[in-house]
Amino acid sequence: MPASSSATRTVVVGSSFAGYTAALELRRLLGEQHEVVVLDPKPYFTFIPSLIWVPFGGREPGDVTFDLAPVYAKHGVRFINEAVTSVDPTAQVVHTSGEQELHYDKLLLATGPRLAFEEIPGLGPEEGYTASVCNLDHALDARNRWEAFLQNPGPVVVGTSQGGSCFGASYEFLLNTRYQLKKHGLLDRAPVTFVSSEPFLGHFGLGGVGGSQEKVEKYFDKLGIRGIANSSIKEVRDGEIELASGEVLPQSFSMIVPPFTGVDAVRGDGPLSNARGFIPVTDEYRHPDLPNVFAAGVGIALAPPEATAVPTGVPKTGYMSEHMAKIAALNIAADIQGGAHKEVSVDELGAICMLDAGNSGIVFKTDRVLSTKDAKAFTWAGPQGHWAKLAFEKYFMASRRRGLVRL
Ligand SMILES: Cc1cc2nc3c(=O)[nH]c(=O)nc-3n(C[C@H](O)[C@H](O)[C@H](O)COP(=O)(O)OP(=O)(O)OC[C@H]3O[C@@H](n4cnc5c(N)ncnc54)[C@H](O)[C@@H]3O)c2cc1C
Incomplete structure (x- = not known):
């Protein structure tokens, strides 16, 4: 793909684990003349893993969220607090809930799941x-x-x-x-x-x-x-x-x-997504038929490693979503400015999961989420599991509130 010397615009749709990471990575990787725009109808980031404690009064909204606009302003990313309502991949534009029409050179879809x-x-x-x-x-x-x-x-x-x-x-x-x-x-x-x-x-x-x-x-x-x-x-x-x-x-x-399905803005009969509204990607996290469209996070299409009698989806964790976002951002930057592209198949993504159980917990790490039989995996159960999740929450919120997504 030829590199572009003129100014470009990359539009990131969704600003959670995948979109937030990708937008800040793109800003770091791209020269100042290249614009990075993020859209999300939610004005705040939510640390979803801590939502399990909210019903029991263990967390208040302010403990698990932070406002997006000030972080993006500080880092030179344009944030539009609106939803994308549709994507026209032929004209390379997105339409927004505020009735804007925004042209893109590169598009990264990080819209997560729709709760069906x-x-x-x-x-x-x-x-x-x-x-x-x-x-x-x-x-x-x-x-x-x-x-x-x-x-x-x-x-x-x-x-x-x-x-x-x-x-x-x-x-x-x-x-x-x-x-x-x-x-x-x-x-x-x-x-x-x-x-x-x-x-x-x-x-x-x-x-x-x-x-x-x-x-x-x-x-x-x-x-x-x-x-x-x-x-x-x-x-x-x-x-x-x-x-x-x-x-x-x-x-x-x-x-x-x-x-789960894909969100309305990418679902439908068009070329963007499969029948359930999930977006197919190559190992560059690029759409196989739309070279200027990328996707990362829960919104990507991923076939289960084995068929199950009752339909199940493959879990895509926050850790995996951020990893996909970094690879997609690197490949977008390589398209725009030149440089090496990177391929990492979903099969090679690992995960660290901390499963809290109230006053104990289980920490689970695998270097391969999809081939767990061949993976180097370990589990660690006990009160340390609970403390590990608390520590991780503090570390995650402190770094992300500052726009630090590489830590
Ligand atoms: C209760 C719970 C606990 C979890 N615990 C863990 C855990 O311990 N560890 C872990 O790794 N993972 C955990 N997960 C999974 C983790 O939350 C997901 O992997 C992660 O949220 C996926 O990030 P994402 O960016 O792909 O999508 P999402 O987090 O779903 O974000 C999608 C974003 O896109 C925005 N959006 C949607 N549609 C549009 C549109 N049309 N226009 C613009 N923006 C749009 C949404 O507002 C949202 O901000 C948990 C999930 C749940 C529900």
Whole structure:
């Protein structure tokens, strides 16, 4: 691809783990004549991994967010606090919710998932009967539901629905909920059930990691949690969840991770995305048919390593999203200014996950997320796991508030 000596504009859509990292990396890599523009309807960054604590009052919004505009202003990135409503890859323009039309030379889509609650009747906090902790508004709504539950406790159901991929989040929320029930002396009145589309407990959408099935099953037995793997949710009604198997689970409080699709701005019949709205990418995180379009984070298309009876998605963690964003940014800069391109297949991405359990936790590291059978992986369980997550949160918020994404 010929390098451009004249001024260019790179538009980054979405400003979370992937978009924020990419925008600041692009600013660092590109000469001043090249403009970097970021769009996001949210004016703040959210450290999503800490949202699991918001329903229990462990975090307030100010603890887990920071305003984007001042950081971008300081670093010379133009921030537009609007959503992209559609992309025209032929004309190379994006349309925005503020009715702007913005031309791009390079486009990086970092729009994450759309939470497809409507795929399961009665699911979700907006028009249904289950809580969510996938964004700050949902986590605050979950706090209201939790407080109502404490007044009138009963059975609890936590899990990930068919088509969901964020298994770590539902396990983590489950263990924190169990910890809170114990603290409130409610274990006798609030039996806990975990429902999951994973073919077996501890599969995590990856085929399992280092004996994780046996470990999770044993741990559930110890805590008295009933786990139902391979489950599909048919319908949620006030006070109960019906599974495709016909079993009806009573619930007084429930948090279910919904199915994911790509966001509306990139979904549809056009060339941008697949049938579920996820964006295909090469190992440069470039669209295979649209060379000026790149994508990173949860919004990319990624086939599961193995087919599962109930549809599951592959988890794409914050760590992976940032890694993809850095590779995409480097390749955009190489297109614009010349220099070497870089290819890293998703298969080669690693992950560090910290799964909190209230007062203990599990730290898990793998150098290959998609081939966990051949990966160098280790897990580390105990109170240190909880402290590791707290320390990581402090480090992450302190560095990102300053716009430091390379630490
Ligand atoms: C409860 C929970 C706990 C988690 N815990 C962990 C953890 O411990 N460790 C870990 O590594 N990962 C964790 N994850 C996963 C992690 O949050 C995701 O991997 C990460 O958020 C993905 O980043 P992203 O930038 O791809 O997408 P997102 O974080 O989903 O961000 C997408 C951004 O795009 C914006 N956007 C969407 N549509 C548009 C549009 N049309 N125009 C402009 N902007 C748009 C959104 O407003 C948003 O800011 C957790 C997830 C959840 C839900």
